[in-house]
Amino acid sequence: xxxxTQESVLESVPKGLLxxxxxxxxxxxxxxxxxDPATGEVLTHVADASxxxxxxxxxxxxxxxxxWARTAPRDRAEILRAAxxxxxxxxxxxxxxxxxxxxxTLAESRGEVAYGSEFFRWFSEEAVRIGGRxxxxxxxxxxxxxxxxxxxxxxxxxxxxxxxxxxTRKIGPAxxxxxxxxxxxxxxxPLTMLALAQLLQEVGLPDGVLNVVTTSxxxxxxxxxxxxxxxxxxxxTGSTPVGRMLMxxxxxxxxxxxxxxxGNAPFLVFGDADVDKAVTGAMLAKMRNMxxxxxxxxxxxxxxxxxxxxxxxxxxRMGALTLGRxxxxxxxxxxxxxxxxxxxxxALVEDAVEKGARVLVGGAAREGAGWFYEPTVxxxxxxxxxxxxxxxxxxxxxVSTFTTDEEAVxxxxxxxYGLVAYVFTNDLTRAITVSEALEFGMVxxxxxxxxxxxxxxGGVKASGVGxxxxxxxxxxxxxxxxxxxxx
Ligand code: NAP
Numbered sequence: 001x002x003x004x005t006q007e008s009v010l011e012s013v014p015k016g017l018l019x020x021x022x023x024x025x026x027x028x029x030x031x032x033x034x035x036d037p038a039t040g041e042v043l044t045h046v047a048d049a050s051x052x053x054x055x056x057x058x059x060x061x062x063x064x065x066x067x068w069a070r071t072a073p074r075d076r077a078e079i080l081r082a083a084x085x086x087x088x089x090x091x092x093x094x095x096x097x098x099x100x101x102x103x104x105t106l107a108e109s110r111g112e113v114a115y116g117s118e119f120f121r122w123f124s125e126e127a128v129r130i131g132g133r134x135x136x137x138x139x140x141x142x143x144x145x146x147x148x149x150x151x152x153x154x155x156x157x158x159x160x161x162x163x164x165x166x167x168t169r170k171i172g173p174a175x176x177x178x179x180x181x182x183x184x185x186x187x188x189x190p191l192t193m194l195a196l197a198q199l200l201q202e203v204g205l206p207d208g209v210l211n212v213v214t215t216s217x218x219x220x221x222x223x224x225x226x227x228x229x230x231x232x233x234x235x236x237t238g239s240t241p242v243g244r245m246l247m248x249x250x251x252x253x254x255x256x257x258x259x260x261x262x263g264n265a266p267f268l269v270f271g272d273a274d275v276d277k278a279v280t281g282a283m284l285a286k287m288r289n290m291x292x293x294x295x296x297x298x299x300x301x302x303x304x305x306x307x308x309x310x311x312x313x314x315x316x317r318m319g320a321l322t323l324g325r326x327x328x329x330x331x332x333x334x335x336x337x338x339x340x341x342x343x344x345x346x347a348l349v350e351d352a353v354e355k356g357a358r359v360l361v362g363g364a365a366r367e368g369a370g371w372f373y374e375p376t377v378x379x380x381x382x383x384x385x386x387x388x389x390x391x392x393x394x395x396x397x398x399v400s401t402f403t404t405d406e407e408a409v410x411x412x413x414x415x416x417y418g419l420v421a422y423v424f425t426n427d428l429t430r431a432i433t434v435s436e437a438l439e440f441g442m443v444x445x446x447x448x449x450x451x452x453x454x455x456x457x458g459g460v461k462a463s464g465v466g467x468x469x470x471x472x473x474x475x476x477x478x479x480x481x482x483x484x485x486x487x
Pocket of ligand 1: 166187237238293459
């Protein structure tokens with residue numbers, strides 16, 4: 001197998017729009033630059049779609065819908081399974097592309113390839129298990145037949161932080177259910193999605209089932225699609241403010257919506273917890289993806305009896321991490337995605353320190369090229385620090401203390417978000433009562449990662465609606481139709 005290099009993956013990735021099975025330039029020929037966050041330099045250019053291109057992509061998805069809905073579930077399953085195998089074979093290529101456009105280390109990118117491809121394997125197994133019901137009405141006069149049918153053409157809008165997995169967990173169930181789609185990846189990280197679309201073509205996905213639009217005129221190109229009566233569903237992963245606005249647009253056509261939005265995860269460590277395991281969990285929950293994850297632990301609440309020990313150990317491990325370009329050996333932490341993200345992290349840390357937090361390690365941006373920020377641990381973080389309310393989206397762990405379980409749960413729930421919470425305790429009763437009291441869609445007990453293609457991922461409150469993965473994931477792409485048959 002040929003060695004995977006930066007040049008080889010950038011050369012081979014398609015740069016056009018995929019519409020109706022054909023790769024083509026944007027009408028008007030505009031292109032959009034993709035930057036390397038480790039250097040700030042341009043990696044390559046991709047097509048920059050116009051409003052007409054967006055509409056053409058939806059036309060293609062609409063045209064392909066009826067035939068695609070009629071395909072045998074086994075055929076759809078085999079396409080997903082073949083795609084899973086091929087992504088796994090090409091894991092190094094996908095990892096290199098992701099690291100180049102997004103910044104995380106190659107090891108992290110390989111982790112995302114394994115996680116992201118698993119949605120295709122999972123939903124290949126779900127495609128052949130779509131069922132219905134048959135019942136006799138209570139008065140015996142009618143038979144009630146319930147069937148599941150594909151929702152119809154779907155618009156998928158994905159973020160930059162997991163360029164592969166945020167796509168596969170939407171595309172997988174849509175293919176399994178028999179929906180066609182238009183996918184719009186984030187403008188900062190379009191390359192991984194373009195490579196994935198090419199791979200799906202190679203394994204036999206029919207023309208028009210998946211169409212990809214990359215654009216810098218995002219709102220302008222997306223809004224007409226969301227308001228188009230032929231679209232039947234919008235699925236979005238990204239920030240809460242954009243999600244809120246898209247839900248308003250989607251209300252015009254009463255679209256089915258799935259919203260995977262922001263998080264503000266609390267990480268609770270109770271006095272009886274194994275501190276070493278809690279710190280290992282904290283490193284995962286905080287540092288996966290450099291903290292640029294909706295599931296990232298954003299607030300650490302540690303029982304006062306073990307807070308010092310916990311913070312010292314966390315500080316030691318965070319301080320030992322090496323910053324650098326994700327493609328280099330020995331690097332643990334890559335750059336943040338752009339200057340705006342890094343400036344936001346700096347401002348949040350400055351605000352916390354002004355309000356009384358102590359810097360245990362880190363606490364500064366790195367000078368020079370690229371958007372690097374030092375792994376940071378803050379202690380004595382006051383409740384009014386802005387980073388207890390806002391997503392940090394960077395490698396910063398703010399630690400505060402609590403005295404009672406009630407206080408811990410109250411602080412954890414004191415947020416508009418409700419995606420995920422982490423609980424570390426060796427007391428089973430406490431693990432269950434606290435998990436039940438937390439107002440979050442997911443809880444990790446004694447583990448710093450909850451993402452699993454076989455489990456329903458999603459949030460409550462301002463973290464969104466709908467679930468991705470698990471048995472629930474395919475339901476988001478299916479309509480229930482009931483047929484009443486008089487005897
Ligand atoms: P974002 O700014 O909301 O962007 C997400 C996507 O929405 C991008 O494709 C973006 O396109 C598009 N978009 C932006 N403005 C739009 C508009 N007016 N109309 C239509 N689409 C629009 O979020 P982000 O900064 O990329 O991602 C980080 C956020 O995602 C965080 O809040 C994180 O918590 C959340 N997230 C949530 C989950 C979850 O499962 N709950 C998973 C991962 C990330 P452009 O790139 O072209 O602007």
